[in-house]
Amino acid sequence: APASLDRVVKKCLEKDPDARWHSAYDLHDELAWIAADSTSTTAVAAAASRPWRERAGWIVALAVAVLSSALWVLGSGSLGTPVASDAREMRLQIVTPPGASLVGFAISPDRRALVYQATTEGRTQLWIRSLDSDAARSLDGTEGASSAAPFWAPDGRSIGFFTTDQLKRIDLDGGLVRTLASASQARGGTWGTKGTILFAAGSAGSLNAVPAGGGNTVVVTRVERPRQTGHRFPHFLPDGRHFLFYSLGAPEGRGVYVGTLGSTDAQRLFDADSAAVVAGPDRVLFAKGGALWAQRLDLTKLRPVGEPVPVSTQVALNADLFGDVALSETAPGLIAYRAFAGTRQFRWFDRAGRQIGVIGGPDESQPAGPMLSADGRTVMFRRTLGGNTDIWSIEASRNVLRRLTTDAARDYDAIWSPGGDRIVFNSDRNGVLNLYEKSVSGGSASAETLLLETFEHKNTCDWSADGRFILYSVQSPTTGDDIWVLPLFGDRRPTPVAQTAAAEFSGRFSPDGRWVAYESDESGRSEIYVQTFPDLARKVQISTGGGSAPVWRGDGRELFFRSPDDRLMAARIASSGTQLDTDTPTALFALPAGPNRDGSASAPYGASRDGQRFLVNTFVEGASPITVLLNWKARH
Known part of the structure; x- marks a missing residue:
């Protein structure tokens, strides 16, 4: 030096x-x-x-x-x-490894340590680093930690974290790991000064509370439907009794709320694009319009005071999970956040994992959910610009980028019709993720038509090859994530395909339309299953060591999926009537570093019809370092 x-x-x-x-x-x-x-x-x-x-x-x-x-x-x-x-004021940066989660980090209460989630060499776990050192150490026992942000105990001696389906804590003195509660599809947690942990599990439910030492789980908020559709990302206020959280819903119901232990009532504070985190002693931070803002709170009357003030012109939002922001709870005078979510690109790989091509250029707008058209000529996906998510497409041969939706609401997962002339996508333009259809033929996009509206969030999954059925997932407040089918004929009455107390999602029709592949955590971890359709008479488990994001080969003779250690797996499929035969899945290659693959129901890859090439959403450049803003003072 x-x-x-x-x-x-x-x-x-x-x-x-x-x-x-x-x-x-x-x-x-x-x-x-x-x-x-x-x-x-x-x-x-x-x-x-x-x-x-x-x-x-x-x-x-x-x-x-x-x-x-x-x-x-x-x-x-x-x-x-x-x-x-x-x-x-000083702005410093903490560099995390390429496999670190965009949002999964937290500064300790004493401001001297950082915990973050990262995947290195195919292994996902928590890492801890003292801020006076450039070395981090892994926390044994946290293997399988999800990308949801970990959270510290107020005394800094323990850390709460989530796996695929559980809430856990690890004590730093001794390394003891304890399971506290079931928590499929975690949506944030917080640890209060009075020994209570709040957490959200699932996309459409209330917040729950559990003693930090373990015990019974109780519901602490009430979702006021239809203006609200789900609560998530809680953060305790300093008194350990009141807490902030984010609510999805209609424009008049969406935003940041304050709740109180012992009461399911809550008060809306203000609209925002993300959850709010405590910055002490009387400030909270949140994202709006792609920027980071600070709002003063009257902690006695529990209401905003004055107007919000800007902190940073840019803060990264997790476009795969509404309300999620790359921002840590911190001590007075210190703010920690990521400004940039990274650059991504869709890249082709062969079955050996060799890169053989690309579609489109490097993209900073968090492209996600690639869906190849039936002829393989166009890929459709979502992009997020200025905090707004829309559906886009790229012609593979010419790299021509085309915007398919333009609404101010968030337009999310989209699927192709068999002929490639129409799409169905989900959007929250009415406060709930409903299904919309539009024509995209002839180089011009028509107006959207509302296809299915209910009080529950819905995500598109697939369109059957014969054009008769739409497969979608439902975020139910009672049974969690389920898979339903919408017939496009007759009375068009939806019916369930997989509906249990377990979480079922990521459904895909087989090319002949006689089977549905999907992901379920009924065994205690996510596995891939295939079920007959439409009679639902037989179900076969395909994965043996966990799995997610199933995708069929064009002839139905192979089923691909992602393993928990981020490898692309392939399972041979042979079916006749209601009988299906398969072998133990084999690994094709380790998926290259890419965006968060745990926060979205859509697959991070697509497969060519012959199963010889795979279009994978990869990082060109990872998320920006964590910016630590010291001695920040509001400028009125």
């Missing part, structure tokens, strides 16, 4: 606090002097020309040293000391 930077690092890391920089102001001035010095600038430029791995060490070391020193200055050696009114 350049000598001047080396001196800064060593002084930041002095064991004696009196020998360190006396203030963030002094440190800032020293770094500014180094940046202005021509000799140092030349040295830095020369270092920048080296490979990333070679220069990453001293860059990370400097960032860690600066962050460590700045955090120490922020607390003036004591975590309880308030931020000095004349302290200067």
Whole structure:
């Protein structure tokens, strides 16, 4: 490292606090002097020309040293000391590995550690890193941790986290892991000062509470239908009795609410594009219009005070999960968030995992849910621009990008008609995810037609090859996620295909229309099943070690799916009547790094009709580092 930077690092890391920089102001001035010095600038430029791995060490070391020193200055050696009114704002960055979750991170209550979820070498778990170190260590026992953000106990000695279908806690002293509750499809959790954990499970339910030491789960909020459709992402206020949460629903019911333990009543505070997190002592942070905002709260009257003020012009939202934002609960004067969700691209891979082509260029708008047309010439997917999600398509041969929907509401999963001239998609333009149909033939898009409206959220899954049925999933408040079918003939009355207390979703018709493949967690983990259709007489389990996102080969002789360790699997299929024969699935290749694959019902890949090529949603560039904003003060 350049000598001047080396001196800064060593002084930041002095064991004696009196020998360190006396203030963030002094440190800032020293770094500014180094940046202005021509000799140092030349040295830095020369270092920048080296490979990333070679220069990453001293860059990370400097960032860690600066962050460590700045955090120490922020607390003036004591975590309880308030931020000095004349302290200067500083923005620092924490780099996480490429496989880290966009939203799955949290700063500890004492501001000295970071926990995050990441997948490395096919293994997904939690990692913890002290902010005065550039090294992270994995937390044994957290294997299978979901991408939902982990959350700290108020004393910083334990961490709550989710797996595919459970809420757990790990005690950092000793590493004991305990299961606290069932929690399929987690939608956030928070740990209060009075020993209660709040969490959301499923897309259409209320919030639940469980003692941090384990015990019975109780419902703590009431979804007021039809203006609300589900509660998620709770965050306790400092008193441990009141809490914030996000509600989906109609425009008049959507937004940030405050609730109280012991009562299922809640009060709407304001509209937002995301959940709100506590930034203390009386501020909450939230996303709106792609930016990060702060709102002051009167903690006695539990109502907003004044207008929100901007914090950052950009904050990353998880486009796969409404209300989810890359933002951590923090201490007064410190804000931690990601500004950028990364760059993605659809890439073709052969059965050996070799990249053999691309569709479209690198895209910063979180493209997701690729759906190939029957002729393989066009891929349809969703993109999110300025906080709004719409349906788009790309012609594979010419890379021509076309916008198919333009409504201000969120237009989500879309499926092709067999002829490729129509699409069906789900949208929350009436507050609930309903099904809409539109023509996309002739180079012009027609007006949308409401195809199916109920009080429950619905996600499109597939359109049968004969054009007679639409397969979709329902987010039921009583039975969770279920799979239903809508006939496009007769009385068009929907009927269930898979409806149990377990979660069933990601349904796909076989090419001959006689079977439905889907994902279910009835065994305690997500597995792939195939069921006869339309008589539902027989069901066969296909996966043996977990699975998600099933996709059929064009002739129905293979079924592909994603394994829990992110490999693309293939299972041979031979069927006759209601009989189906299959072999133990085999792994084709490890899926390349891509966006969150646990927060969406749509598959992150598509398969060519002959099953020889796979179009995978991959990262070109991962999410931005975590920005740590120190000494932030609202500007009225």
